[in-house]
Amino acid sequence: MIELNHAEIDAVATQYGSPFYVFDPAQFRSNIWRFSAAMRARYEPFILGYSYKTNYLPAACLLVKEAGGYAEVVSRLEYDLAIRLGYDHQKIIFNGPLKREQDLDIAFSGRAVVNLDSMTELEFLCDWVKKHPGEKPVVGLRINVNLTGADGESHVQAGLKAGRFGFAGENLDSAVEKLSTLGVDLVSLHGHSSSNNRSVENFHTICRTLCSVREYYSLDGLRFFNIGGGFFGRVPKELIGREVPSFEEYAAVISEVLLADPWVRKNRPALVAEPGVSVVADSMSFYTKIHSEKTVPGQKNFITVDGSVFNVKPTMHPYNMLFRHIPESAGLGDELLCDVVGSTCMEKDVILQEISLPNPQPGDYIEIKNAGAYTIVMTPPFINLAPAIVAPDGKGGFELLREAQSVDHFLACYNLRTLVI
16 A cells, blocks of 8 residues: 655645545555455356445546446446446446436436335336336346344344345245236346444355245346445454455355355356455545644543544544554654544544554644545535545656545535525
């Protein structure tokens, strides 16, 4: 990963403003390649569908396109972005819980892979088929996967008792029957389930569930087994306090379950995976400048920076991100036990807790690593405007990928006229 010195950081900050993100395209490309290679070594054919919602930086999405990957989108915003970037509709996977009728019209007409999530979307499909006789939409169903472990504990994200996405039970029966009555081929089963532990066991459950659904309903026309995302990438042990599975370990479990199924061995539907965090998190760092130091006697030292927790971990998870202190000058000084806090007026705007910094001073910078997942897509213009994103230009400098948001950008959607009351 790229690491800048103080002079380099200062040069970028002078040109584009502080704070800012640095995107490492070589790291991102390497992650995409390693993930795909791990899966293809165990199972062919394989399709990588990059999760746009994790980080829809166009530069990243275009690298996926260049590598032959699909765009996995969950909204019309993301669908339109993929089209704007030159994706063929047939290399778009349209997931998500809210697909409006007009959104589905575009996706069905373009023959994108549409994984339906509700009976409402199925009704939209019924209407569309009646209006377009003879046309063949590419349709899948999202399956609600039970991630309750052998211990009776739920492994759904945030410990929720059950996941809310996809079809199960009588709804699944009705959906399969309705598709058959319509004469629409069901070509995809989608089993993405957001877990609280990203374990290989979850993918064992997902794959087993998809195989069972295919067998129970005799879905012999399936072309895609989509296992979704929820993988760990390269996460240093010091970040979360334990080792995480490798891409190869995930691939071994997934292929073992799928290839144990005779129908899968014979027919080889494409395995689709939708990585996001695992391929983009460590491809972006956030650089923020120290503004001031404050001590609350007998309680805590605070270092305030010009970024915020919303820039680096908007979900406010409890882990300290990996970081690096870049001093303006290599002066001597005592280690300071402190919290690094952001520039917003929220007490919970804490970026790093209980860390030691050697003589931190205004004008120093702090780099927060692994800041590529769910950051730029979830950062609102809350108190501060969205910062710039840059990447190496191959000439020793940096290229602007997203300019820092201006007040004009911020106000463009608002009516500034005084209301008549």
